[in-house]
Structure formats: C-alpha cells, structure tokens
Amino acid sequence: MDPLNQLIEQQNDPYRTPREIRLRLAKTNQKLVDNITHQVIAHRKRQSRIIPLKDQSGRDFRYYPAPQIEEYLHKIDIEFNDEILDFIGRVVQSKLLMDDILDEAYFNAILDEAYFSSRIEGAVTTRQRAEEMIKNKLKPTNKSEYMFENNYYAMDYILNHASEKLSIEIILELHRIVTQNTLEAKDKRYAGKFRETEVWISDDVTGEIIYQPPLHGKIKGFMDSLIQWVNEEKPFIHPVLEASIIHFYLSYIHPFIDGNGRTARALSYFHLIKSDYNFVKHASISSIINKQKNQYYRAFKEVEENESDLTYFLIYSVKSTYKAFENLENKIVILSNTTFMSSIIREASLSLNKRQMKLVKGFSSMVYKELTIEKVHKITKTGYDTSRKDLNQLVEWGLLQKEKKGGKYYFSLSDSFFRLKKLF
Numbered sequence: 001m002d003p004l005n006q007l008i009e010q011q012n013d014p015y016r017t018p019r020e021i022r023l024r025l026a027k028t029n030q031k032l033v034d035n036i037t038h039q040v041i042a043h044r045k046r047q048s049r050i051i052p053l054k055d056q057s058g059r060d061f062r063y064y065p066a067p068q069i070e071e072y073l074h075k076i077d078i079e080f081n082d083e084i085l086d087f088i089g090r091v092v093q094s095k096l097l098m099d100d101i102l103d104e105a106y107f108n109a110i111l112d113e114a115y116f117s118s119r120i121e122g123a124v125t126t127r128q129r130a131e132e133m134i135k136n137k138l139k140p141t142n143k144s145e146y147m148f149e150n151n152y153y154a155m156d157y158i159l160n161h162a163s164e165k166l167s168i169e170i171i172l173e174l175h176r177i178v179t180q181n182t183l184e185a186k187d188k189r190y191a192g193k194f195r196e197t198e199v200w201i202s203d204d205v206t207g208e209i210i211y212q213p214p215l216h217g218k219i220k221g222f223m224d225s226l227i228q229w230v231n232e233e234k235p236f237i238h239p240v241l242e243a244s245i246i247h248f249y250l251s252y253i254h255p256f257i258d259g260n261g262r263t264a265r266a267l268s269y270f271h272l273i274k275s276d277y278n279f280v281k282h283a284s285i286s287s288i289i290n291k292q293k294n295q296y297y298r299a300f301k302e303v304e305e306n307e308s309d310l311t312y313f314l315i316y317s318v319k320s321t322y323k324a325f326e327n328l329e330n331k332i333v334i335l336s337n338t339t340f341m342s343s344i345i346r347e348a349s350l351s352l353n354k355r356q357m358k359l360v361k362g363f364s365s366m367v368y369k370e371l372t373i374e375k376v377h378k379i380t381k382t383g384y385d386t387s388r389k390d391l392n393q394l395v396e397w398g399l400l401q402k403e404k405k406g407g408k409y410y411f412s413l414s415d416s417f418f419r420l421k422k423l424f
Helices: 003-010 018-024 030-047 067-081 084-092 095-120 127-135 143-161 168-179 185-190 216-231 239-253 260-274 278-282 285-291 293-305 311-347 354-364 373-380 384-396 415-423
Strands: 049-054 060-063 209-211 400-405 408-413
Touching: 003 030, 018 030, 049 216, 049 239, 060 239, 067 239, 067 311, 095 127, 095 143, 095 260, 095 278, 095 285, 095 311, 127 143, 143 168, 143 260, 168 216, 168 260, 209 293, 216 239, 239 260, 239 293, 239 311, 260 278, 260 285, 278 311, 285 293, 285 311, 293 311, 311 354, 311 415, 354 373, 354 384, 354 400, 354 408, 373 384, 373 408, 384 400, 384 408
Parallel strands: none
Antiparallel strands: 049 060, 400 408
C-alpha cells in the first residue's frame, strides 16, 4: 500500500471525524490535509452500507464497516451469545443453584435497565429506593420514581410482546407506559401519541439550540419508513447494529413531546430480545450509557455533523453493548458466590448478626478481599473487641479464614468455601 493510502486507512481505525483528522495532520501542508480528509470521506462513502432511512435533507443514512464495529460484534457473538450459558455453568457449578442465580441476575438486570434509563434522563432516585419500590410494591412519590417504575413496566411489556412485529402501536404503547404520570399538565394528552407541535433540543449549559428535529407533520412518514425497514426482507444486518439504528433513528425523529430517549432505549432492547439475544435479559446497557452520557450525546451529534454517517453512533453503541455483557460475567460470579454462601448459612442453621451478614455479603460479592480487625471496626462502627469476636466466629464457622502478616491478622473468604462450591 502506498504511503498516501496507508495514511488514509489509518484514519478509520479508530474512526476519526473530519475535524479530528485535520487536527491530527495539523502540522502537514494544509492543502495535503484537505486532500487527505476529502479522500478519507470519499473512501468511506464508497465502502459504506446504505440504510434506506432518510435524514431531514433527504439523504440515506449509511455506515462504514469500521474495524471497531466488527471487532465488538465478533466478541459479542463468540463470548456471549454462544458461550454465556457454558460460562455460567462453569462458574455456578451447581445445577441446583443455576435457576436461582439466573432469576436473580434477571431481576437485577431489569431493575438496572429501568433505573439507569431513567437516570440518563435526569431522575434522581437511588438504586436502593428503586429496589425497595419493586420488592415491596411501594407507590412512587415523585416524578423521578414514576420514571423508574414506568421503565420497569416497559421492560415487562417488552418481554411479553417480543414475539410480535415492531409496529406503530407497540411504539406508542411503550411511550404511554414510560411517560405515565411524568408529563407536564399541558402535555398529558400526548402520552402514547406523536407530538403535534415543534420541539428543539438545547444545550443544558448554554441554552443554545443544538438540534431541530423534523417538523411534526413529517413524523408519521419517518416512523412508517422505520417500521417498514425493520420488518421488510432485506440483506442481513447484524441484530446488534439493527437495534442500534432503531435506537438512533427514533431519537433522531424525536416523535414525542417527552420520553424519546427512554422509548428509544426500550425499543433497542425489544429488538435484541426479538432477535434471540436472550441473554440481554440478564444485562443492562443503560447502566453503561449512564456512566458516559457525554459520549452518548456526542455520538448522536457526530452523525448529524457528518452527513448522516451512522458509524459514529454504531461504534459507541456496540461497544456499550459489549461492556454491558462483559459486566454480566462479573455479576454472575458475584451472584454465584452470594447465593452459595446463603445456602451454606441456611443449611448449617448459622445465626449471623447484622454485622456479620454485612461482612459475609461484602466478602462473597468481592467488595472485600481481605480485612483487618481495625478496618472492620470502622466499617461496622462497633468496638474493637466486638469486631474481633464477629470475625473469629466467622472463622470458626468456616466462612472466613485468617492469616497473620506483619503482626496483624488479615481475614478473607475461606478456601474451604471455594472447595465446597466446586464439589456442590
């Protein structure tokens, strides 16, 4: 490959924006920089796959098969879709506990997806409060709690309708669910309905308008195109990419007065479940997005700024999906340990006090790897002697082990716990 073409290819891995290309080549002759940037964009357009969904200028959206996209899709399929049950089996090692662990992973994932999807939109309730609401069937007391509860019921709706084709009716029902009791009084009539007015998206800090969605009179046409594209027979497109495009396009159309983001993420989830990516039921993609909201919104903006090149959003989306599934492995390990620990305590009829339960939970969930008496004294906020007695009793029961290092005793999860778990 000649040096010029090599330089061009280097701009696609990672997939740089035209602005980033120019900055990277800033010390080069300006005319050469412009030429390279032009050729990179032209190359991408030639190699891109066209998605027959129009932007507001009438252009088709497109995406380039960037190496990052292909890498993460491969990882998702090989490491998770094909092998996740084998992984769970190796970790759990007990058929008796498998169902309990999967049920707990499922509950936590649905809870997290509902909670973090509402957090992305500004809800301020806590994860603990969210869990208490569901487990104790508590009524929401404010808009944030309604947002969470609505998202939770939206997940339930999706799982009960995943066998159906995507339709306007499903989208409108999802929107009705996620906006129940959260819309302003003047907008309540729009729950489960397309907006009949114009909206603008503004920068939270400056108030500057950063995006003008399609006029309300064009919403039906855009939405019909989306439904047709999803349901029609077409050349294969990876389900994770397809779910990501649905997510992007509904947000781009912005068909609702409020709740567009929550509805878009729910639809992405719907499509993955419908496409037999059933392990997504045990993972939360919104928990990853919530940690990197600036990147999330930037990915939308880069598509809009670069001639409807979806690649920027797809790279972000497939990477977030992979990270969510990667987190699932860690959660399965933790759930396996905590579930097995609970079974040991229950079978041996051990009477742990609240302090000891907190410590055992911390050790089995890998929050604590090893602790000294001094550290436990600070964690439990009790006297030194009480902390020492609590720990030594856990050692006597075989739940923890202690080792003297440098004049101090260090307590950790017992080796016999792991041996028992392997034999169970």
